Amino acid sequence: MRRLNRSLALIASLVLCACAGGADTNIDGTPLPDVDPATLQGVAKGAFGAKRRASAQEAAAYGSYAKGCAAGSIQLAETGPTWQAMRLSRNRNWGHPELVDMVKKLSVKAAQQPGWNGIYVGDMSQPRGGPMLTGHRSHQIGLDADIWMLPARNLTLSVAERESISSISTRRSAGAFVNSNWTRAHHEVIKAAAQDKRTARIFVFPGAKVQMCKDEKGDRAWLNKIRPWYGHHYHFHIRLSCPKGARGCIEQAAPPPGDGCADAQEWVNNILNPPPAKPRDPNAPAPQPRRELRVGDLPQQCAGVLASR
Template identity: 80%
Template sequence: MVKIRRAFTLISTLLLCACAGGADTDISGAPLPDVDPATLQAFAKGQFGGKRVASRQTPSALGSYARGCVAGAEQLAETGPTWQAMRLSRNRNWGHPELVDFVQTLSRKAAAQPGWNGLYVGDMSQPRGGPMLTGHRSHQIGLDVDVWMLPARNLTLSAAERENISSISTRRSSGAYVNSNWTRQHHEIIKAAAQDKRTARIFVFPGAKVQMCKDEKGDRAWLRKVRPWWGHHYHFHVRLSCPPGTRGCVNQDAPPAGDGCADAQQWVNNILNPPPPDPNAPKPKPRRELRVADLPQQCAGVLASQ
């Protein structure tokens, strides 16, 4: 509990710089809109962010979720029978083939829910993964996807409409509770995602996790994978495990044993009654921009591949 309270204090400070609205709140190095192209190319995000297509290599997730790349990525079709990829201008509808299959599978399950015809799919990865020019710290190895909370009723949106439409927030009281936009369908879609054996974690705001803990009357094992985290009220974030047999892919440690409901409730308690600042909490340090040399050695080859 002490660790949670200290983490709350530290992360609250960090989030003063996080983007508001529908943007993901994964903390990232600051965007560099005024840096000249030559300087930007010195950073990994400048090089990976400039690639428009995947490498012609055997599909492989390389490195860790926040320090890696993806070889031979597959592009999720912009529109499918039960999904639409959003914000197409970002060119982030790429991932390891396992992620693409996961998204398609989950979208079919979502389409079975009342009021949903499928999913609006947010950011996956760049064509070759790696650090992004803006936004996420993770999403680097083609195994992360953001799924919008907005029910996907219209699957004929144009590219322009997908740039301008917004998702909906499902939180109130700074994430301590769900609001009236939250439905049982959200619960069931997140549950379906968690019950997929490929899923390692799902990030969602604390109030949603607590609500799901209250509402679930059946098997609760899947709740272990649903983890409370800042933001994540316009979308939920699914992270897959490294595909079996993949070399060079680094899994995150497994979530703690149990359903995690008590931990989520403590997050909520800390939102409603913030702990006093911890005088021993370390001050946040500016995040150093990653260079290609900071990534697994294979990532240089992913960049160089035709």
């Protein structure tokens, strides 16, 4: 009886290992090489920033938007019928297949707006996600994309032009209001992005959210996804929810219920009349600089993503 129990336990453990093996194998089922312990101690942004291609794995997002990685990403084509990827030297036009599909579909809707032939796509993710060498703390799991506020009128920009051209700012008064660059088309493009069921939230400067709240006369449910945040006046930031059935992908907490317009107005009020700064406690310890994330700080699947072909 004991032998039978041991045999059953062994079989069960083998089944569990086989079920979990997808995260630790190449897409063809071959096992990944052992990870050098030194790799786990390496600075994550250097390790992930050095990878020029995606991992040969099933598409997956591991971890959270600001602490994770992406397996099996696909590359958004540098140029499409209604989009162009910008700053190609950064090699950040990669993402989960759901993100790439969403961006393409949004570009078609943007091309229907007056003065827009599509969209200019800024940073998405690195080929294997992870922390970036410069810039963002998020964009790590292949589910974030920045869309320029500059209407994409010319979709034949050269590689060199895409390095030198800049987007436009749509804010004034430090983000309390929109400026003359803001148009109803911006409203409609952002609305189309928010109405995609895969979208979890969209970050934009507070004045834009308040303006959209004033201008929207129809269904307002989509406004809940528009979240005021610092910056985000040269581009708006789309964040997708974890793909359906994803394992190991950590969702951000859902926005509070309601359209969020009162919250955006509070942001604007604080810009126009900043609350008094809290005095610093002289006995409080000095803030320590944030430590760079190491590979070992990320979900364990991320070492396998780095090691994959």
